[in-house]
Amino acid sequence: MGDTTTVRVEGRLLRLSNLDKVLYRGAGFTKAEVIDYYSRVAPVLLPHLAGRPATLRRYPDGVDGPSFYEKNVPRHAPEWVRTVRIETPGSARGNEYADFVVVEDLATLVWVANLAALELHVPQWTVGPRGGRHSPDLLVFDLDPGLPATIVECCRVAELLRAELENDGVPVFAKTSGSKGMQLYAAVEVSSPERTSVYAKELAQRLAREFPELVVSTMAKAARPGKVLIDWSQNNPSKTTIAPYSLRARATPTASTPVSWDEVEACERPEDLSFVAEEVVVRVTHGGDLFTGLHDEPARLPA
Template identity: 35%
Template sequence: MSSKSVERHVGERTISLSHLDKPYFAEAGVTKGDVVDYYERIAELMLPHVARRPLVMQRFPEGIDAAGFYQKNTPAHVPDWIRRVAIDTSDGGTTTYSVVDDAAGLVYLANQGALVFHTLLCDADQPARPVEVIFDLDPSSDDLDPVRSAARELRDVLNALDLAPRVKTSGSRGLHVIVDVLDDDADFELTRTFARRVAESIERRGPYTLEHRKARRRGRLFLDVLRNTSSSHAVAPYSLRPLPAAPIAIPLDWNEALDASFHPQRITIDNVFRRLAQKADPWADRPAPTHTITEALAALDDAAP
């Protein structure tokens, strides 16, 4: 395997890339170079969803067939043109996250073995204020009917609250339903309370559960609202996932998400640009919520039996 380094100009930066022929997704024939190229090419679409957001990276320096690890703290060797933000932790310490605002940052981190990019649910400049609420629909089996059913229920409830929900694949088996937070004074206690209240209303409508312990779910779909905390993170739109076909967490429109023929792993590094040539980014002109989370929570209270 060649270890030859090559220089690549990305915007105003020059980045030294190495081991580009290393297999990263061996089954799919995808190399490290393919991953680096992907993140450079997708940056225009991906950056609006990750810029200004603290990043958690899932790194696989030897590819997905070897052990990977999550990385929150920014290593000292990362160049200073990649922004850092220090955020206090619950134990009195701090975590120094990377914040990527350009294609060069994505390329540099991909060259460091970052395959998966996760974002905290906040802006780097206001880490105590959530910018979105996320509902993670996590199936207990390969049967995706409960995922689509729960997503439909969530869409209807959130639309009724004038929150303009959007949806993406997790890139694995489930779907993520997301709502933007308009409240200037929102905190994570507010969004966590709201998410749980919505999930509780959905739980009563079908074979769903808020039980995080798998042994107690009894085959029911997990309505995961536990990510709505200051330290939690979710996979970013257009990020790769560490599965054999190199699937991508892709934004969807609602018709696509609820179509029985669609699978969350269908869009991969091999076909994503063909898709984008035929179908515009469903989130590019998404409507904004017309109610705040505070208003929506009050509406739920008023409607409670």
């Protein structure tokens, strides 16, 4: 278990440890397989991490053990790992800032995978080459089903949201959360950092009024059984969302997987839109990145 292996990744020397450690006990999925998965999806994953300060969710003893969110870069990080200092007002630990990792090359991705950072969470905004923070470039809706609702109900809500967004001239892309729900993304240009939150909240509340049997827009647990929460709050600049292609800490190594609208419309069972690492690699190999084009023509949100 304590064995280490030194590998060269894009000219960087990396020491990998505990490669045979099982991180997904239910599937016998090891750290070596986690690193292999991330290496194989790197061409489609890295564009969605580039320029975005990453919050790592680490599981050193696997998904059945304790986990922790890591914003500050570990002290033993190689000097070539890009970091960016971001103010963190209201931090639970009282820190004024954190030095986040920016994962934008294969060597850094392999390095964080070796930390057992199974989940990669990023904000809806990027930083510039010198760390300057840009306005949000993504609008996101997180669809969270309240039991007994499942991703099937999320798909029906996603179709409603898509119709509203496209009516406003906003093209939208869909992905599974890799857990119970799904997320919708749209590339946008905004005049103020708050604009995406305001727009998302208004749209979520409108659909909750129009489809009260299916949609809720408030966090109250009591309101959610059998319905889908449209979580508009993910657009708060201080919040992050699971990155496309990131693994999730479930019983099996599922991943947050971009899906086509044909797949969304055809979804009738939760299994229809649940993908584990090996399936995601096959999808990418044969179909490329279904989020290609997301940033091609950012939409102007209506005033």
